[in-house]
Structure formats: C-alpha cells, structure tokens
Amino acid sequence: MTEKTALTPAGHTAPPARFSHGVRKGNILQVAGQVGFLPAAEGEAPTPAGPTLREQTLQTLANVEAVLTAGGASWDDVMMIRVYLTDTAHFAEMNEIYDAYFADLTAPPAARTTVYVGLPAGLLVEIDAMAVLD
Amino acid sequence: MTEKTALTPAGHTAPPARFSHGVRKGNILQVAGQVGFLPAAEGEAPTPAGPTLREQTLQTLANVEAVLTAGGASWDDVMMIRVYLTDTAHFAEMNEIYDAYFADLTAPPAARTTVYVGLPAGLLVEIDAMAVLD
Amino acid sequence: MTEKTALTPAGHTAPPARFSHGVRKGNILQVAGQVGFLPAAEGEAPTPAGPTLREQTLQTLANVEAVLTAGGASWDDVMMIRVYLTDTAHFAEMNEIYDAYFADLTAPPAARTTVYVGLPAGLLVEIDAMAVLD
Numbered sequence: 001m002t003e004k005t006a007l008t009p010a011g012h013t014a015p016p017a018r019f020s021h022g023v024r025k026g027n028i029l030q031v032a033g034q035v036g037f038l039p040a041a042e043g044e045a046p047t048p049a050g051p052t053l054r055e056q057t058l059q060t061l062a063n064v065e066a067v068l069t070a071g072g073a074s075w076d077d078v079m080m081i082r083v084y085l086t087d088t089a090h091f092a093e094m095n096e097i098y099d100a101y102f103a104d105l106t107a108p109p110a111a112r113t114t115v116y117v118g119l120p121a122g123l124l125v126e127i128d129a130m131a132v133l134d
Numbered sequence: 135m136t137e138k139t140a141l142t143p144a145g146h147t148a149p150p151a152r153f154s155h156g157v158r159k160g161n162i163l164q165v166a167g168q169v170g171f172l173p174a175a176e177g178e179a180p181t182p183a184g185p186t187l188r189e190q191t192l193q194t195l196a197n198v199e200a201v202l203t204a205g206g207a208s209w210d211d212v213m214m215i216r217v218y219l220t221d222t223a224h225f226a227e228m229n230e231i232y233d234a235y236f237a238d239l240t241a242p243p244a245a246r247t248t249v250y251v252g253l254p255a256g257l258l259v260e261i262d263a264m265a266v267l268d
Numbered sequence: 269m270t271e272k273t274a275l276t277p278a279g280h281t282a283p284p285a286r287f288s289h290g291v292r293k294g295n296i297l298q299v300a301g302q303v304g305f306l307p308a309a310e311g312e313a314p315t316p317a318g319p320t321l322r323e324q325t326l327q328t329l330a331n332v333e334a335v336l337t338a339g340g341a342s343w344d345d346v347m348m349i350r351v352y353l354t355d356t357a358h359f360a361e362m363n364e365i366y367d368a369y370f371a372d373l374t375a376p377p378a379a380r381t382t383v384y385v386g387l388p389a390g391l392l393v394e395i396d397a398m399a400v401l402d
Binding site for chain 3: 233
C-alpha cells in the first residue's frame with residue numbers, strides 16, 4: 001500500500017548512479033533532478049536537446065513530466081518545482097518558456113524556488129519536482 | 135479534501151511567473167522561495183527591504199511566515215527550511231538573526247540546509263520551507 | 269500522533285543555529301543538510317573526517333543515516349537525496365562512493381538531485397534527505 005516504487009519513463013537515459021528518476025510511495029511522488037537530455041540512444045552518451053536555454057528547458061520539463069506520468073501524476077499534482085539555472089541573465093527567458101509550458105494548468109501552479117548554481121559543462125538548467133497525489 | 139490550494143498573502147508581490155507563493159494539499163504545505171521584498175506597491179517593481187543581510191533576512195522570514203499563515207500553518211509545523219545565501223561570510227550573522235527570530239518556537243526547530251548560490255543582483259538571501267500540518 | 273519530533277543522533281555536533289538535525293512528523297522524516305563532520309568532541313570545533321571527497325562523502329552519508337535511524341527509518345524509506353558538491357570534477361568519484369554505499373538497498377533507490385554550490389571552507393560535500401515511512 002505504501003511500497004516505494006521506482007518511476008522509469010521509457011526512453012530516459014540511465015541514471016549515472018544508484019538513484020531513480022522518480023519514486024512514489026503512498027501519495028508522495030518525488031522527481032529527481034532532470035536535465036535537457038534527449039531520449040537515450042543505445043551506445044551513445046546522454047545528449048542535451050541543444051545548446052540553448054529554450055531547447056534545454058523544454059526538454060527538461062518534458063523529462064519531468066514523463067516521470068510524473070509514469071507515477072500516475074500530472075503537473076496539477078505538483079507542489080514544488082525547483083529550478084536550477086547557471087546564469088541570472090536566463091531568468092526572464094526561462095520564465096517565458098515556463099509560463100507557456102504551464103498555460104493549461106487547471107489546479108493552482110506549484111510553488112517554485114529558482115537559484116543559480118554550477119552544472120556540468122553544457123547544461124544550463126536542471127529541474128526537480130515533488131507532487132502530492134489525491 | 136485533498137484539493138491543492140494556492141496561498142497568496144495579501145501584500146505579496148505577484149510571482150514573476152506561473153507559480154504560487156505557496157500551496158497546500160491535504161496536510162502538506164510548501165512555501166516557494168521567498169526573498170526580502172517589501173509589500174507590493176502598485177506600479178512599482180519589487181523592492182528589497184534594504185541592502186543589508188539583516189533587513190533582507192527579517193523580511194524574507196516574515197514573507198515565509200505570511201505564506202504559512204495563509205495556509206493555516208505556523209513555524210511549529212515546518213519540517214524543512216532551505217536557506218540560500220550568496221556569501222559564506224554571511225553565515226554567522228544570518229544564524230544570529232535566525233535564532234532570535236525563532237526564539238519562541240514551541241515545537242522542535244525545523245531541519246535546515248544552507249548552501250551558497252547565485253541570486254539576482256541585490257538579493258543576499260532566499261528561503262523556502264515545507265510544513266506538515268497536524 | 270502527528271507530533272513533530274527532533275532527531276538528534278548521539279555524537280552529532282550541535283547545530284550552529286536553532287534547527288534540528290532531523291525531524292519526524294507522522295510518516296514524514298526530513299534530514300537537515302549533513303556534512304562530513306566527525307562525532308563531536310567536547311570543547312572542540314566540528315572537524316571534517318578528512319580533506320578528501322571520499323572521507324567527507326562517507327562521513328556525510330553516515331551522518332545522514334544516523335538521523336534516519338534516530339527517526340526509525342532506513343535508506344529504503346528515503347524518497348529524495350540532495351547532494352551539494354563544490355566542483356563538477358567531483359561528480360564521477362562521488363557517484364562511485366555513493367553506489368558502493370548503497371549496494372545493499374532492498375527498495376528502489378531514492379530520487380536525487382546534484383548541484384554545485386559554495387560551501388564553507390574545507391567542506392566538499394553536503395547531503396540532505398527526505399523519507400516517507402510506511
């Protein structure tokens with residue numbers, strides 16, 4: 001009933017260590033930090049959707065969404081979204097992309113925290129999320 | 135019963151994107167990252183309480199508290215506080231301010247993580263919190 | 269029944285401010301950011317287990333585990349692990365240490381987010397965790 005279940009969307013790259021892309025236990029669902037990697041291609045290293053903030057943000061959000069879906073949740077269930085950017089100059093553009101992506105929410109938008117950190121070379125954005133299901 | 139509710143304290147500045155200052159669903163309450171902005175003044179950009187760590191930390195904590203209150207919670211319900219500072223040299227002073235602010239807790243203090251990140255120009259501290267209500 | 273309880277492992281250094289190393293309320297357990305400090309020695313400042321990433325990561329994970337244990341939880345209950353490193357060059361080595369540490373999990377591994385931040389001088393890693401108990 002309250003067993004912990006790993007959430008592994010088809011196509012997601014394998015995590016680089018012993019963690020899950022997401023887990024659900026009871027009505028709590030936690031999505032691991034997602035970046036803008038394209039679906040995994042066998043024998044190839046994980047590849048970002050592109051060099052731009054737009055490409056990476058859209059792919060990252062799609063990757064988070066895939067984990068939510070795998071756990072039976074939607075963005076409407078999400079309580080908290082953590083956005084990690086590498087450059088404060090990206091805030092306005094990320095918000096535009098974010099707002100368009102979330103235009104169709106029916107529940108109140110999640111809370112959010114955005115901070116500026118270091119990320120591996122080539123990555124401009126990382127996002128994780130926590131959902132509480134009905 | 136477990137509907138997600140947005141928490142919007144009177145006077146809070148409008149979030150710069152499609153997120154809520156806080157959400158509550160069932161007994162879980164998540165406060166978005168708050169900074170030291172003064173209450174919103176119509177037609178003016180959000181303005182920090184002042185340039186100092188003390189002014190901003192006190193205002194930030196008050197802003198978090200307003201979200202908790204809007205959701206029917208208090209600091210006694212808070213499980214986790216995330217403190218984002220921009221300078222390790224601010225740690226000791228922030229702790230002094232923090233301890234004074236929390237002098238009247240009746241439940242055990244929340245857990246806390248403090249890390250040092252980049253924040254938009256002029257902001258020295260950002261804080262978010264997660265509460266579990268009775 | 270849903271009282272908030274502070275979790276204070278024997279030997280842990282005193283928190284530098286009014287926060288708890290961990291708290292549990294109902295089935296939610298939150299571990300505060302742990303670093304690689306050795307067990308407290310009376311009259312001495314907190315001391316890292318050593319200067320290396322390996323020493324600090326192992327001690328940090330042991331410190332997180334002690335808080336989980338104090339709250340009646342184990343790694344199998346952990347939903348989310350947040351890893352804060354100071355240098356992207358440390359990612360691969362941290363993952364090796366992490367995987368070996370978690371070789372014996374029986375439940376799916378927790379979700380995880382790793383970002384690169386500033387930490388107080390001499391500290392290379394900080395980790396916090398959130399668990400949902402049965």
